Amino acid sequence: MQYAFVDGSKVEARKGLKGICIGCGNEMIPKCGESKLHHWAHRVLTKCDSWWERETIWHREWKDQFPESYREISFYDEIMQEYHRADVHTPEGLTIEFQNSSLSIAELQSREAFYQKLIWVINGLKFKGFSLGKSIPDPKSAILKEYELSGGSHVVYTRKSERLFPPRLKDKFTLEHPAFNHIQASNIHYSFDWKHAHKAWLQSNLPVFIDLGGHFLYWLKKREQASGEFFYLQMVSKLTFINRYHKHPI
Ligand SMILES: [Zn+2]
Numbered sequence: 001m002q003y004a005f006v007d008g009s010k011v012e013a014r015k016g017l018k019g020i021c022i023g024c025g026n027e028m029i030p031k032c033g034e035s036k037l038h039h040w041a042h043r044v045l046t047k048c049d050s051w052w053e054r055e056t057i058w059h060r061e062w063k064d065q066f067p068e069s070y071r072e073i074s075f076y077d078e079i080m081q082e083y084h085r086a087d088v089h090t091p092e093g094l095t096i097e098f099q100n101s102s103l104s105i106a107e108l109q110s111r112e113a114f115y116q117k118l119i120w121v122i123n124g125l126k127f128k129g130f131s132l133g134k135s136i137p138d139p140k141s142a143i144l145k146e147y148e149l150s151g152g153s154h155v156v157y158t159r160k161s162e163r164l165f166p167p168r169l170k171d172k173f174t175l176e177h178p179a180f181n182h183i184q185a186s187n188i189h190y191s192f193d194w195k196h197a198h199k200a201w202l203q204s205n206l207p208v209f210i211d212l213g214g215h216f217l218y219w220l221k222k223r224e225q226a227s228g229e230f231f232y233l234q235m236v237s238k239l240t241f242i243n244r245y246h247k248h249p250i
Pocket of ligand 1: 023
């Protein structure tokens with residue numbers, strides 16, 4: 001953990017300090033080695049927060065974008081009878097979790113049920129078989145109302161009226177087709193390929209933002225269609241994202 005209570009205040013780990021866990025109240029000792037992030041650890045292994053994952057520089061850099069008073073906020077879980085620490089919890093009651101490893105669908109659902117107002121930021125640099133495709137028109141724009149979208153990074157547009165025809169009779173369009181001359185790709189919507197997709201993220205009904213490094217996040221979006229869901233990404237600058245939830249520091 002980045003913080004523990006020392007004499008009643010939230011303090012970062014420093015050699016020689018003794019802390020108290022913000023969650024369970026047990027004794028914490030500072031770990032301040034050369035190679036690892038300075039952090040606090042429980043002196044004795046306790047059932048504290050089973051959801052907590054080993055903190056990386058990636059986590060720490062994200063949390064550091066938010067006021068200290070928003071970081072590592074503990075909540076008691078009556079059902080699991082343990083404390084959970086939100087990575088970031090804003091005064092408006094919104095939790096932001098930075099997740100490095102994949103979750104099972106059951107894990108995802110229990111966290112989403114617990115926090116309710118939750119946003120996920122996930123580390124996409126760890127995904128296998130993931131690649132960003134081309135920019136595409138906004139899949140929810142009126143201009144595509146008559147089409148169903150499919151495919152991974154190479155999006156195929158099929159007219160809804162032809163959806164029930166045998167495959168060889170269907171007109172399948174790509175953006176390069178002359179019929180699409182009047183349709184512009186947007187600058188912020190992208191297709192993607194994800195060969196070994198983490199199913200839990202695709203099933204989440206809460207906002208999921210993928211961090212691929214660089215200055216942007218990619219918001220995982222879906223379009224409900226008669227032929228099945230179509231997933232795509234909406235680019236958001238990290239600065240916009242951070243400023244959006246950073247407005248009212250205490
Ligand atoms: Zn604890």
